[in-house]
Amino acid sequence: MIEVDGLSKRFGKTQAVAGLSFRVEPGTITGFLGPNGAGKSTTLRSVLGLVHPDAGSATVLGVPYRQLDQPLQQVGAVLEASEVHPGRSGRNHLRVQAAAAGLPDSRVAEVLALVELTAAATRRVKGYSLGMRQRLGLATALLGDPEVLVLDEPANGLDPAGIRWLRDLLRSLAAEGRTILVSSHVLSEVAQTADHVVIIHRGRLIQQAAMADVLAGASGSTRVRTPDAERLRTLLGAQGVSVSEAEDGALLASVATERIGELAAANGIVLHELSVEQATLEEVFLELTGGETTE
Amino acid sequence: MTAVVRSELLKIRTTRGWWAYLVVLVGLVGIGAAAEVGSRTLDERSGLDFQFALVDLIGITSLLAIILGITIVTSEFRHGTITPTLLATPGRERVLAGKAIAGVLVAILFAVLAILVVLVVASIYTSIDGGQLEFAHGDVAERAASNVLGVVLWLLMGVAIGSVVQSQVAALVGSLVWLFLVETLLVGLFSLLDVDAVAEYLPFHALDGADGTGGDNLLAYGPALAVTLGWIAVLGAAGVVRTSRRDIT
Numbered sequence: 001m002i003e004v005d006g007l008s009k010r011f012g013k014t015q016a017v018a019g020l021s022f023r024v025e026p027g028t029i030t031g032f033l034g035p036n037g038a039g040k041s042t043t044l045r046s047v048l049g050l051v052h053p054d055a056g057s058a059t060v061l062g063v064p065y066r067q068l069d070q071p072l073q074q075v076g077a078v079l080e081a082s083e084v085h086p087g088r089s090g091r092n093h094l095r096v097q098a099a100a101a102g103l104p105d106s107r108v109a110e111v112l113a114l115v116e117l118t119a120a121a122t123r124r125v126k127g128y129s130l131g132m133r134q135r136l137g138l139a140t141a142l143l144g145d146p147e148v149l150v151l152d153e154p155a156n157g158l159d160p161a162g163i164r165w166l167r168d169l170l171r172s173l174a175a176e177g178r179t180i181l182v183s184s185h186v187l188s189e190v191a192q193t194a195d196h197v198v199i200i201h202r203g204r205l206i207q208q209a210a211m212a213d214v215l216a217g218a219s220g221s222t223r224v225r226t227p228d229a230e231r232l233r234t235l236l237g238a239q240g241v242s243v244s245e246a247e248d249g250a251l252l253a254s255v256a257t258e259r260i261g262e263l264a265a266a267n268g269i270v271l272h273e274l275s276v277e278q279a280t281l282e283e284v285f286l287e288l289t290g291g292e293t294t295e
Numbered sequence: 296m297t298a299v300v301r302s303e304l305l306k307i308r309t310t311r312g313w314w315a316y317l318v319v320l321v322g323l324v325g326i327g328a329a330a331e332v333g334s335r336t337l338d339e340r341s342g343l344d345f346q347f348a349l350v351d352l353i354g355i356t357s358l359l360a361i362i363l364g365i366t367i368v369t370s371e372f373r374h375g376t377i378t379p380t381l382l383a384t385p386g387r388e389r390v391l392a393g394k395a396i397a398g399v400l401v402a403i404l405f406a407v408l409a410i411l412v413v414l415v416v417a418s419i420y421t422s423i424d425g426g427q428l429e430f431a432h433g434d435v436a437e438r439a440a441s442n443v444l445g446v447v448l449w450l451l452m453g454v455a456i457g458s459v460v461q462s463q464v465a466a467l468v469g470s471l472v473w474l475f476l477v478e479t480l481l482v483g484l485f486s487l488l489d490v491d492a493v494a495e496y497l498p499f500h501a502l503d504g505a506d507g508t509g510g511d512n513l514l515a516y517g518p519a520l521a522v523t524l525g526w527i528a529v530l531g532a533a534g535v536v537r538t539s540r541r542d543i544t
């Protein structure tokens with residue numbers, strides 16, 4: 001559906017993307033993650049025919065973007081929210097796109113209603129908030145009712161209510177069988193929405209897998225609360241288990257619950273709590289990208 | 296292609312700049328027509344000279360046409376709207392062709408609007424002292440037509456320059472500096488070097504000769520047209536290459 005194969009792109013001295021390959025399967029929401037500067041935007045822009053790769057290829061629906069018969073009816077894209085003429089009204093921006101795609105003006109009214117921007121439609125984009133621009137970008141992407149959506153940081157600038165609205169919108173779009181590739185640095189958002197993730201770092205693929213597998217495969221930890229924390233800690237340390245302390249004084253150990261239970265019983269240590277701490281996508285992400293944050 | 300042209304026309308009409316063009320056009324041409332009538336006696340006004348001078352006022356819109364031509368290309372890069380434009384129409388040469396066609400249509404509209412303003416203002420002014428405006432001669436229509444073609448050529452030159460330079464400020468300022476300063480300096484230089492005729496081939500000298508109104512030190516109409524089209528073709532081809540190769544980031 002979207003296929004990136006051996007993609008490389010260099011800008012001056014910066015190797016933005018280096019031999020990146022991944023596939024986005026039809027009917028899935030795929031989160032596209034990586035720290036800032038990882039090459040996400042360059043990759044998405046290559047997929048959309050805006051950037052010429054130095055090597056490799058990127059195809060959508062089996063062909064390079066430029067060879068699509070009716071691009072807006074096949075692929076919808078949201079890139080930077082600022083790519084609208086500030087002096088044009090939101091409605092006229094959409095009419096310009098609709099005209100180029102041969103779509104009727106009635107469709108403009110429909111997408112304006114869908115993103116709840118009808119009331120501001122005749123105002124100039126200059127006066128829009130970042131959140132309104134994001135909505136306008138989404139409306140632009142949805143104009144042609146495309147089966148593939150490519151979204152670059154669509155949650156940027158949205159308030160919590162807007163983020164929730166976006167999540168619901170993406171879910172309903174995916175439920176209609178559309179393919180969605182969405183990059184984001186708001187990892188918790190992706191964790192709640194995407195069913196697959198592609199993680200890149202320094203222009204290279206770090207991991208591509210189903211979200212559930214990514215989280216399951218990550219090293220979670222075991223949480224222990226005991227009045228005898230010092231002794232347990234020493235015992236675990238003697239067995240080569242790394243232990244850290246949670247904010248509430250509990251211990252976090254990178255070892256299975258069974259081992260700790262057995263160790264405590266053998267040494268007569270009282271346990272008040274013994275549980276599995278599931279790794280979050282954020283932790284997995286930091287682990288995979290060597291601790292570099294997205295911001 | 297029709298869809299691309301429709302979209303481009305809509306772009307031109309949906310920003311405030313559009314109204315500025317129309318206001319400036321009506322104002323400048325109107326003032327020009329009034330001044331032209333006012334500076335002639337009743338007798339002079341029946342002559343072909345006067346009628347030519349009136350239709351030559353169409354040429355005032357040339358400057359607006361080249362600014363519009365530059366702007367319809369460079370504004371896309373300035374505001375980043377080139378991204379949605381290319382998402383809708385991935386073929387970059389198709390986008391530039393659409394802009395050129397839409398621009399030509401607007402240039403013709405400018406010229407026709409200028410003719411209307413000239414007719415209205417000149418009729419009113421001539422009627423004040425009891426005269427009557429007449430465009431008797433077929434030559435006047437021909438002169439008007441070559442003026443309209445001239446405006447179209449200025450527009451196309453603007454689109455070509457815009458597609459090569461791409462930076463809005465550089466293209467607008469550069470063109471005006473070239474037009475009013477550099478070509479004048481080059482004329483002087485060529486004169487010192489005793490190769491005066493070379494100056495006639497400079498882009499804006501060629502354009503000046505291609506509006507059919509004549510002038511000193513300009514190529515004859517036919518050759519001026521050919522040289523102008525040559526400049527537009529060369530700059531336009533360079534613009535297509537540069538636009539096609541550019542990474543839109």
